[in-house]
Amino acid sequence: GAVVSQHPSRVICKSGTSVKIECRSLDFQATTMFWYRQFPKQSLMLMATSNEGSKATYEQGVEKDKFLINHASLTLSTLTVTSAHPEDSSFYICSASVSGQDLSLHFGNGTRLTVT
Amino acid sequence: GQQLNQSPQSMFIQEGEDVSMNCTSSSIFNTWLWYKQDPGEGPVLLIALYKAGELTSNGRLTAQFGITRKDSFLNISASIPSDVGIYFCACTQGGSEKLVFGKGTKLTVNP
Numbered sequence: 001g002a003v004v005s006q007h008p009s010r011v012i013c014k015s016g017t018s019v020k021i022e023c024r025s026l027d028f029q030a031t032t033m034f035w036y037r038q039f040p041k042q043s044l045m046l047m048a049t050s051n052e053g054s055k056a057t058y059e060q061g062v063e064k065d066k067f068l069i070n071h072a073s074l075t076l077s078t079l080t081v082t083s084a085h086p087e088d089s090s091f092y093i094c095s096a097s098v099s100g101q102d103l104s105l106h107f108g109n110g111t112r113l114t115v116t
Numbered sequence: 117g118q119q120l121n122q123s124p125q126s127m128f129i130q131e132g133e134d135v136s137m138n139c140t141s142s143s144i145f146n147t148w149l150w151y152k153q154d155p156g157e158g159p160v161l162l163i164a165l166y167k168a169g170e171l172t173s174n175g176r177l178t179a180q181f182g183i184t185r186k187d188s189f190l191n192i193s194a195s196i197p198s199d200v201g202i203y204f205c206a207c208t209q210g211g212s213e214k215l216v217f218g219k220g221t222k223l224t225v226n227p
Contacts, residue, residue: 043217093158107158
């Protein structure tokens with residue numbers, strides 16, 4: 001089946017630094033990937049839609065200058081949390097759909113970000 | 117924004133029992149997806165439903181896309197300890213691939 005790989009699985013960083021999270025589709029091409037954020041014991045909230053070769057589309061309330069998204073190829077999207085603060089600590093998850101098929105969204109294993 | 121009402125919020129059952137959970141909405145959706153999430157991991161797709169009235173099985177799991185396109189249920193038969201986790205319903209609307217998630221059902225299976 002379709003596999004989405006996310007890296008790193010865990011990261012701890014200091015306030016003010018930037019962190020890059022990678023999302024790769026391993027055995028299929030994904031023109032569109034999605035980035036979600038999940039707080040403890042809560043559901044997933046869509047942050048942005050990552051489009052290959054074009055600018056990402058951000059959901060209302062998500063700062064595009066803080067959460068930089070780059071989708072440089074059909075198998076890779078990156079999310080960079082810039083100038084991280086403790087309130088950015090969360091579980092970040094990406095997903096990708098298999099192009100040309102009935103919608104079947106597959107998720108990466110998530111990245112646990114802790115900002116100290 | 118769009119909201120999915122998922123119930124129950126949590127369930128505590130004995131191994132071997134059947135489980136049922138559902139999601140409803142006031143809006144019409146094109147696709148219903150059911151996911152399971154284990155702690156510290158991403159959601160894993162269990163069943164995808166694309167047509168109103170569609171009934172689909174995946175092993176011990178059965179899910180249906182409501183005829184009104186505003187609801188769906190997921191049944192798990194003969195539960196086992198590894199069924200423990202959080203189950204989410206998720207939907208798409210129109211031509212979008214953006215998912216709206218329910219709040220999840222936390223399942224605990226006592227051996």
